[in-house]
Amino acid sequence: MLIFTFLKHVGIYCTLMYRVFSQPDQWRMFFRQLPKEMEKLVVNSLGIVVVISIFIGAIMTIQTKLNTEDPLLPVYATGLVTRDTLLLEFSSTIMCLILAGKVGSNIASEIGTMRITEQIDALEIMGVNSANYLILPKIAAFVLLIPCLVFFSMATGLLGGYFACVFTDILTTHDYMIGIQYLFIPYYIFYSVVKTFFFAFIIASVSSYYGYYAYGGALDVGKASTNAVVNSSVIVLIFNVLITNLMLT
Amino acid sequence: MIEVQRVNKSFDEIHVLKDLSARFDSGKMNLIIGQSGSGKTVLMKSIIGLHQADSGKILYDGRNFMQMRFNEIKELRKEVGMLFQGSALFDSLSVLENVMFPLEMFSGMTNREMIARAKFCLIRVNLKEQSFNLSPSEISGGMQKRVAIARAIALNPKYLFCDEPNSGLDPITALVIDKLIQEITAEYNITTIVNTHDMNSVMEVGDHILFIDKGVKAWEGSRNEIFDVSDNDALNEFVFASELFKKVKYALHK
Numbered sequence: 001m002l003i004f005t006f007l008k009h010v011g012i013y014c015t016l017m018y019r020v021f022s023q024p025d026q027w028r029m030f031f032r033q034l035p036k037e038m039e040k041l042v043v044n045s046l047g048i049v050v051v052i053s054i055f056i057g058a059i060m061t062i063q064t065k066l067n068t069e070d071p072l073l074p075v076y077a078t079g080l081v082t083r084d085t086l087l088l089e090f091s092s093t094i095m096c097l098i099l100a101g102k103v104g105s106n107i108a109s110e111i112g113t114m115r116i117t118e119q120i121d122a123l124e125i126m127g128v129n130s131a132n133y134l135i136l137p138k139i140a141a142f143v144l145l146i147p148c149l150v151f152f153s154m155a156t157g158l159l160g161g162y163f164a165c166v167f168t169d170i171l172t173t174h175d176y177m178i179g180i181q182y183l184f185i186p187y188y189i190f191y192s193v194v195k196t197f198f199f200a201f202i203i204a205s206v207s208s209y210y211g212y213y214a215y216g217g218a219l220d221v222g223k224a225s226t227n228a229v230v231n232s233s234v235i236v237l238i239f240n241v242l243i244t245n246l247m248l249t
Numbered sequence: 250m251i252e253v254q255r256v257n258k259s260f261d262e263i264h265v266l267k268d269l270s271a272r273f274d275s276g277k278m279n280l281i282i283g284q285s286g287s288g289k290t291v292l293m294k295s296i297i298g299l300h301q302a303d304s305g306k307i308l309y310d311g312r313n314f315m316q317m318r319f320n321e322i323k324e325l326r327k328e329v330g331m332l333f334q335g336s337a338l339f340d341s342l343s344v345l346e347n348v349m350f351p352l353e354m355f356s357g358m359t360n361r362e363m364i365a366r367a368k369f370c371l372i373r374v375n376l377k378e379q380s381f382n383l384s385p386s387e388i389s390g391g392m393q394k395r396v397a398i399a400r401a402i403a404l405n406p407k408y409l410f411c412d413e414p415n416s417g418l419d420p421i422t423a424l425v426i427d428k429l430i431q432e433i434t435a436e437y438n439i440t441t442i443v444n445t446h447d448m449n450s451v452m453e454v455g456d457h458i459l460f461i462d463k464g465v466k467a468w469e470g471s472r473n474e475i476f477d478v479s480d481n482d483a484l485n486e487f488v489f490a491s492e493l494f495k496k497v498k499y500a501l502h503k
């Protein structure tokens with residue numbers, strides 16, 4: 001029974017995506033929507049990304065140092081661990097989970113409201129492909145600009161670690177700087193960015209799906225939005241395991 | 250002219266429309282009346298394809314809608330305007346941009362022509378210039394309805410659908426909106442179908458009336474005949490639900 005419901009969702013999701021990825025009725029309208037969505041979904045998320053990354057970077061440096069108080073460990077260890085954790089998982093996966101909450105609920109509630117107030121019907125009546133008009137700019141904006149958020153997160157996370165060294169006497173900034181440059185593997189950045197392309201697509205499309213098929217009243221839009229966040233987070237986690245397996249082992 | 254022939258529509262267990270046939274002529278106000286839940290909205294949405302009818306025929310000037318391919322439906326939709334129950338204006342766009350929206354999608358006009366056409370439609374529904382740049386949430390319900398009408402007629406539709414156009418409006422504004430739809434219908438010879446449960450609208454503008462009871466066509470006629478139907482309990486119950494119309498009938502027969 002559960003598998004049946006699951007397959008039904010997948011089926012409807014795929015038909016929706018088929019409609020999303022068709023030729024826009026007016027490219028002009030698409031290019032007018034795109035910058036608006038970029039601002040709403042990405043630029044407005046920069047704040048939260050920066051704040052969270054700085055604090056996590058700082059905390060990670062402090063925790064790593066505290067939990068590895070061993071004179072035999074080289075001085076670069078703390079910086080290196082902080083850097084690799086940021087590059088490999090935090091700035092991609094954890095960041096996307098946080099964004100699933102912010103961006104996912106934003107997308108689902110916006111599209112869901114348009115559904116229950118018949119704005120989507122109004123588009124369809126005009127002969128507009130509503131799925132394409134509403135959803136494609138969101139997916140495109142989020143997927144295209146997600147690397148910026150990742151880079152910001154990596155940079156400010158490392159900066160957070162640096163601040164931890166400056167404001168506490170746990171570690172000297174000199175040791176930290178050596179650490180974050182030691183054995184640097186550029187491939188990790190590539191790996192992170194590739195992952196987030198997938199995650200961004202999942203978050204934007206799954207949230208759009210829940211919003212697009214909302215039915216009922218304001219309460220149902222709330223439910224759609226919760227479903228969007230929970231389910232896109234779970235799918236992101238599953239894909240994280242799959243992609244990590246493919247790219248790192 | 251739109252013809253509906255023996256249309257059925259069910260949702261899972263509920264059989265909403267039962268073998269419904271009707272004919273809606275152009276240039277006239279065709280009213281679909283009935284209690285809430287009788288299937289008016291479902292009938293309207295089946296005619297325009299927002300719901301898929303299970304069986305039957307829907308003919309737009311002889312063109313069978315149910316057999317149209319995706320692209321043909323898309324073309325037909327450009328000849329259709331619809332006024333939704335809650336106006337369904339796009340929140341993110343201004344009043345003027347709402348009316349320009351269908352033009353930008355399909356007209357191929359220049360920007361200046363689109364603005365001119367949108368302003369013409371807005372002025373036609375008696376809106377003032379100073380409201381053109383407001384957003385839909387900043388104007389009253391009656392004004393939202395007018396904007397929605399302007400948007401629906403922007404592309405010169407041949408068919409106009411209105412789902413409860415005066416629900417939630419005061420009696421005076423409701424009448425103004427009804428009259429406006431009637432004028433536009435006559436002026437451009439549009440095939441107009443209006444859903445309503447408001448007897449005032451029926452008496453004011455009902456050229457051709459279709460009464461639906463639990464998904465079945467229970468009566469058809471004009472507003473002049475509607476008071477004198479002796480053999481239809483459901484209709485009488487609907488028409489004379491309000492004390493006012495009981496008194497009217499009483500006065501007429503004295």
Ligand SMILES: Nc1ncnc2c1ncn2[C@@H]1O[C@H](COP(=O)(O)OP(=O)(O)O)[C@@H](O)[C@H]1O
Pocket residue numbers: 260263265283284285286287288289290291292
């Ligand atoms: N999308 C839907 N899914 C299931 N049932 C529906 C749907 N839309 C309408 N119905 C049912 O169809 C019946 C008629 O509804 P409707 O046409 O909206 O009535 P009204 O005459 O008030 O417009 C109602 O019983 C309603 O519950």
Ligand SMILES: [Mg+2]
Pocket residue numbers: 289290412413444
């Ligand atoms: Mg209705």
